[in-house]
Amino acid sequence: MQWITLVVLALTASSNALIRFQCSQLVTQRLDPLVNPGLIPSTHVHQIVGGDSFNASMAPTKDMPGESSCTTCQFSEDFSNYWTAVLYFKARNGTYKRVPQLANSGFSGAAGGGMTVYYMQDPLYDTAQKSKVTAFKPGFRMFIGDIQARSLADAARFRQLTYTCLDTFGSRDGESMAFPNRVCKEGIMASLRFPTCWDGKNLDSPDHMSHMSYPETGTFESAGPCPASHPVRTSQVMFEVIWDTKNFNNKADWPTDGSHPFVWSFGDATGYANHADYVFGWKDDSLQNILDTSCYAASCGGKQQSIAEMNKCSQKEIVKEDIDSWLDELPGGFQASYARTPSAKFRR
Template sequence: MQWSTALLLALTAPSSALIRFQCSQLVRERLDPLVSPGLVPSPHVHQIVGGNSFNATMEQAKDMPGESTCTTCQFSEDFSNYWTAVLYFRARNGTYKRVPQHANAGFDGSTGGGMTVYYMQDPLYDTAQKSKVTAFKPGFRMFVGDINARTKEQAAHFRQLTYTCMDDAGSREHETVAFPNHVCPYGIMTSTRFPTCWDGVNYDSPDHMAHMAYPVNGTFESAAPCPATHPVRTSQVMYEVIWDTSSFNDPNDWPEDGKQPFVWSFGDATGYGNHGDYVFGWKDQALQNILDTQCYASSCGGKQQSIADMNKCAGLKETVSEDIDGWLDALPGGHQAQYS
């Protein structure tokens, strides 16, 4: 899959937006149309936000605005789908319980807590956003992370997947690449940052990663250049998900061996296997128009809807019928906690 020369020339257009918005939760279930399209159920539970055309296949999903009737995201022309794995608590007796989610500060009332999505030309702290980028186009998709990573070394390539142990709703410091090993009074925030350098040709790749790359000799935060193999600079897509761990903060309920008690729905109890999935689905030129506008966060114009209207799209009918919320002897799909 390729983009035309005309689209590549559009990269010279100026961009100056930092887009930050909330999406209510669409559905939680074992579906993964990016990594395991058509497999019902997929290996582990995900939590998904965005357009309601989300389904088990989506292999050729290029007209998500046309296929969707609504979206759980604040921008009503964003029918993209964004998803992550789901966090569980492992009790002292070995059973598991799904960890609920907080909505981010300022977005109270979002169904299921959802997630906050960013599109950034420059680091979050740089409100000028002076870099020139282009919006993705229909058919674009990507994945970040290594589901099999269980050590810091194995996760090193994906250095921008982090955790923040939150004392309160405003906590944003001391990010780690592994699960926090102590009580987090308010919750644990996961930040999933996707690569920002595109090969200029492919919408996707077999592993959903090879068409994208990180900057060379530095990071997105240091404004390092893109590699020659991936010369096109794109916005950094970032997810923030806040897991409400407050109900599980009694150390007497934690495993007796002293290990931290949280585990991803695919069995990773180290945190190094953190990952995220993205399928682009903005309508027409809506995203590019916003990127070409001087704006910040919720002032970015476009067609926006209220949290109440976002929530009307939540609750997509489940394809997989199973208990993912009770106290479980094993994680859905038969997974058990893995600490190495």
């Protein structure tokens, strides 16, 4: 209770920052220190951005700023790691090809496309950002999504994981929880929004989710209150990942039944199993200092680096395998699946 009291007192400071920044690609390979800690290789391919101390075993005591020599993120004191699964195209002949990524608007040139990261105190459309939030603490980590979801009912718990079919590069309307079932002229954007209510005690939990919660009623966008079990409001961490599907827009290459041809690297062909991982690694109080200012996106002070400097940071693959050629099966032996897969495939 003392820890929660101290956090609540800290939240009385004025803060109205909305942080939006790009991270270039760090590495793409089969490693996952949350779901498969220490396992080399992990079950499926991920694309990772952030600090270069990322590895297969990241204990909560790990000093990410101290052990990192660089970060692929625009804020040079952010040595956090952010990662998602990788999208593949499945051709009519059953072979798979990795879908490349695009940098978001305003971040052209980011190596590998990477992802855009947000820390929001209020909904993205609310530039006032009046809510009081606290930054995460060293050792904090979380996971969101259900990697075995194959239906809307399975995914209903994670309604803030969505896709946008980009008819234009600036499209932001028409979100869905399943893969878009039509040609998306400029690509598919995956949006992944983490919970915003913390229990105030645990930096992690066995499922990497239970220490966090969405609002008790309503949503983050409707400013719903946090439940009593998770009373500490944090900023909402959000990823935007743009998949460059333009080279796969010829419907003559799609399945003969007219369904969409995309599949996640762990075999989900529905899109309902979208998920993301986050390990906090900002240096000292740099994130809280930014959250305590009045700023928006790139005006949010802090120490920032150019895209060229971000791109200099990279990491060599530990897992040596082909993930980019036309493949007969997905790395790890997966095939496209429209049904729930055996839980043993995903060890926690």
